[in-house]
Amino acid sequence: MYSNGNDVADFDLINREAITVTELTKDIKKLLENKFPYLWVKGEVTNFKKHSSGHLYFSLKDAESQISCVMWKNRNRNLLFRIQDGMKVLVFASMNIYMQQGRYQLNVQQIRPLGKGDLHIEFEKLKKRLDEEGLFNKEHKRDIPLFPQRIGIVTSPTGAAIQDIKSVLQRRFPSLELILWPSAVQGEGAAEKIAEGIEAFNQYAKVDLLIISRGGGSLEDLWPFNEEVVARAIYKSEIPVISAVGHEIDYSISDLVADKRAPTPSAAAEIAVPDREELLKNLFTYKDKLIQLIFSLFTVYHENIESLKASYGLRRPVDKIREYSHRIDDITTHFIMVVKNHYNAKQLKINNLLGRLKALDPQSVLKRGYSITTLLPHGTIISQSKKLKKDNIINTRFAQGSVESIVKNVKST
Amino acid sequence: MKDNISQKSFEEAYDQLKELVEKLENGETDLEESLKIFEEGMHLIDFCNKKLEDAENKFKELLKNDKGDFSLEDINT
Numbered sequence: 325m326y327s328n329g330n331d332v333a334d335f336d337l338i339n340r341e342a343i344t345v346t347e348l349t350k351d352i353k354k355l356l357e358n359k360f361p362y363l364w365v366k367g368e369v370t371n372f373k374k375h376s377s378g379h380l381y382f383s384l385k386d387a388e389s390q391i392s393c394v395m396w397k398n399r400n401r402n403l404l405f406r407i408q409d410g411m412k413v414l415v416f417a418s419m420n421i422y423m424q425q426g427r428y429q430l431n432v433q434q435i436r437p438l439g440k441g442d443l444h445i446e447f448e449k450l451k452k453r454l455d456e457e458g459l460f461n462k463e464h465k466r467d468i469p470l471f472p473q474r475i476g477i478v479t480s481p482t483g484a485a486i487q488d489i490k491s492v493l494q495r496r497f498p499s500l501e502l503i504l505w506p507s508a509v510q511g512e513g514a515a516e517k518i519a520e521g522i523e524a525f526n527q528y529a530k531v532d533l534l535i536i537s538r539g540g541g542s543l544e545d546l547w548p549f550n551e552e553v554v555a556r557a558i559y560k561s562e563i564p565v566i567s568a569v570g571h572e573i574d575y576s577i578s579d580l581v582a583d584k585r586a587p588t589p590s591a592a593a594e595i596a597v598p599d600r601e602e603l604l605k606n607l608f609t610y611k612d613k614l615i616q617l618i619f620s621l622f623t624v625y626h627e628n629i630e631s632l633k634a635s636y637g638l639r640r641p642v643d644k645i646r647e648y649s650h651r652i653d654d655i656t657t658h659f660i661m662v663v664k665n666h667y668n669a670k671q672l673k674i675n676n677l678l679g680r681l682k683a684l685d686p687q688s689v690l691k692r693g694y695s696i697t698t699l700l701p702h703g704t705i706i707s708q709s710k711k712l713k714k715d716n717i718i719n720t721r722f723a724q725g726s727v728e729s730i731v732k733n734v735k736s737t
Numbered sequence: 738m739k740d741n742i743s744q745k746s747f748e749e750a751y752d753q754l755k756e757l758v759e760k761l762e763n764g765e766t767d768l769e770e771s772l773k774i775f776e777e778g779m780h781l782i783d784f785c786n787k788k789l790e791d792a793e794n795k796f797k798e799l800l801k802n803d804k805g806d807f808s809l810e811d812i813n814t
Contacts, residue, residue, distance in 0.1 A: 471747050506798065604786070
């Protein structure tokens with residue numbers, strides 16, 4: 325290998341005229357994206373993947389070529405069928421170039437199965453008609469009760485849906501009555517049977533919530549839930565209805581009419597009832613709160629008594645104070661009994677509180693090593709040093725015994 | 738719709754409990770009244786806890802006869 329002067333000159337020239345990778349990619353991007361703004365593409369799905377983010381990734385292929393596709397989450401939310409490898413589809417998409425990776429990809433806006441167009445057209449037609457009639461109106465939707473006690477379920481007795489619903493309800497809120505109306509959920513006559521179930525529950529009337537459901541399947545399998553007779557039965561229902569049909573990406577007419585749509589049968593059960601663990605936690609919080617509140621109230625009353633006692637000698641009749649003090653003592657005893665009845669001894673926190681309540685009794689305070697100082701001759705309780713002067717005679721009471729002393733020096737802190 | 742529920746429902750008890758706690762929080766009740774509220778609250782908490790305790794959901798099937806009368810039948814699974 326050698327080079328002569330000419331080669332070097334050529335190389336410089338080429339170097340000057342060469343464009344960067346980015347410039348080239350930008351040109352390609354512009355060219356392709358302008359040439360294919362939005363278009364319909366048909367092909368067979370392969371390498372289908374649903375990312376945890378909710379975006380769908382797949383490729384479309386035919387005998388000789390393949391192109392990668394992405395369908396973003398916000399686009400695939402209302403899909404009427406499940407995309408699967410091998411399925412022939414029609415996509416409406418734009419061409420996107422990803423400059424960083426030098427890749428091109430179809431950005432799919434809509435997808436339809438090929439050869440199943442009839443059901444889709446029918447679905448869209450019915451959806452449009454019922455929508456115009458107001459069956460999907462928000463104003464018509466009833467609230468799902470917070471704590472249903474009896475839940476009516478219209479589904480197949482042998483399907484996966486009923487098992488999922490039962491186990492989630494058992495876990496979340498196990499004091500329910502679940503009442504099943506067994507129904508076919510696919511095939512001829514299923515729609516009528518589902519509608520009949522909804523009507524039967526409304527006649528029976530003794531449930532507070534209805535779940536109509538089935539597990540995943542093809543668009544044909546889910547079809548009964550797209551039929552008008554079911555839509556009308558849901559709309560007419562006095563009992564709130566949760567519709568849970570197929571998988572997350574399956575949307576049915578029943579979902580649109582129902583008071584609440586659940587993405588899956590399990591999710592329907594979760595929407596239907598509150599979580600027991602959470603309720604237990606709330607109850608415990610309430611218990612704590614009640615104890616704290618009542619306890620602080622007692623503290624206030626006991627302090628009041630002490631200050632009343634301390635102000636003997638003033639204008640308060642001693643009998644009144646005694647009476648008041650007795651009443652509080654009675655209530656306190658009652659309170660302690662109530663607490664003991666409702667708390668088991670293992671609950672340390674409560675023992676602690678009761679301990680504190682007992683500590684309000686001056687004698688038990690003294691037992692902890694504190695003392696009470698009174699000013700003689702009247703016996704006024706002294707809680708601030710500034711109430712005393714040099715040479716005052718004071719009495720200091722301990723848990724056992726007392727002493728009298730003469731004040732030598734008063735310090736304000 | 739709820740005419741068949743003779744005893745207090747969890748929801749009623751839970752709602753009542755919330756009200757009682759709020760009432761006590763407002764601090765406008767005297768000691769004796771507060772204690773009554775407290776005691777009632779404790780009863781409600783026990784009631785609610787019991788409702789949530791290791792219960793089993795009952796599973797039944799709704800049957801309708803020719804006359805249109807309804808009945809429930811236990812399903813064992």
